[in-house]
Amino acid sequence: MFISFEGIDGSGKSTQARRLAETLRQSGRQVVLTREPGGSPGAEEIRRLLVEGGNERWSPETELLLFTAARRDHVERVIEPAMARGDWVITDRFADSSRVYQGAARASLRDLVEALHDLTIRLEPDLTFVIDLDPAISLGRGRARGGIEDRFEGMGLTFQQRLRDGFLALASEAPERIRVIDGSGSEDEVAARVLAALP
């Protein structure tokens, strides 16, 4: 089973991905918990290029190519081998992040995002949880981690609202794969909603 967690910056994806992995491990399953951009040594190097780039270093097209190259390596080196072993794979972000951040909210690269995905990735999660949260709340969960996430968070409330709309639009296009989880309330409350939405 291949599961992705998606959503705007600070919505609680990493927390919920980790909690689901812990719950599944407690029930005896082998689980690989991973993330994007990154998840494999090569993809983590590409993540550093994106982080160190700052806002001005890469054009939107180059940035999309870097995210896609990182994903290709992650799929080849981590996700597919884990699935071949029969492990569960839980990833904190996958292709829907490119669809929304690069394809919908930031630049008009939607067709290129899909073309690159079809040519080089050709894999979708069995199940995707979009952790949905009002950006006023996620931005309020103030963190200053100094990384790529801050770059997008720094683009403000309007941008984060566009991202949220993008994830909700994707969910309505693929209801068989994507479950929207209310990300408000305590960690425990959100974790219970995720578990209740597992098939």
Ligand SMILES: Nc1ncnc2c1ncn2[C@@H]1O[C@H](COP(=O)(O)OP(=O)(O)OP(=O)(O)O)[C@@H](O)[C@H]1O
């Ligand atoms: N339900 C919750 N209520 C309050 N705080 C939360 C909740 N879930 C997570 N947090 C806190 O909010 C912050 C962001 O959570 P987390 O890192 O899980 O989000 P994220 O969506 O993975 O963020 P990013 O995409 O920016 O990496 C963390 O400090 C985390 O401890």
Ligand SMILES: Cc1cn([C@H]2C[C@H](O)[C@@H](COP(=O)(O)O)O2)c(=O)[nH]c1=O
């Ligand atoms: C996979 C992927 C990610 N992004 C953006 C989304 C976030 O702002 C950062 C990653 O930060 P996180 O704290 O690790 O979630 O990168 C993107 O724009 N496109 C992508 O494909």
